[in-house]
Amino acid sequence: TQLLEQSPQFLSIQEGENLTVYCNSSSVFSSLQWYRQEPGEGPVLLVTVVTGGEVKKLKRLTFQFGDARKDSSLHITAAQTGDTGLYLCAAFANTGNQFYFGTGTSLTVIP
């Protein structure tokens, strides 16, 4: 079983549309990260959220950490073709003493 479940797994939208990606868990985390990965490259860190209820904005991207620090969402406004990629959430869990990654959301933005 996955510690972090992401949804949807695949998303294909038109340029200019909005979208939300979810990352859910039954575990509580002290922090959670979102990454974007392009084919053949390593994941690039987008944001780290630390406080329950925290909202962080990065241009057209809005990240939210759930009040209970078990879940997070990534919202993209007016998607652009450059947003295409694999979005991964990740968190460090004391159980197992390692980072866990979500299943990933593959986003394709069509011009």
Place this chain on the structure above:
Amino acid sequence: KAGVTQTPRYLIKTRGQQVTLSCSPISGHRSVSWYQQTPGQGLQFLFEYFSETQRNKGNFPGRFSGRQFSNSRSEMNVSTLELGDSALYLCASRQQSTDTQYFGPGTRLTVL
């Protein structure tokens, strides 16, 4: 500050051979983790090194091993390569204060 670097970027090997991959973490980061990424399995944790000691290990066979040097650079070795070892191998260095990992560009290993 320079990011995480990995060498080589691409490797082609044949079954039965062995391979060594290298990773240099961000300056000041003492923790280095290795991951295997495949389309079917996603990102899977291999092991983590901290101050030259393996701190944690994922569920991979003993053919996968690693080490870390006093300058925090790390190497990963895979012996007796199998076709299924073809993957993108990612190294990440960890900022302890925020529990955040920063990834290198990866090494694409193809086993023929």
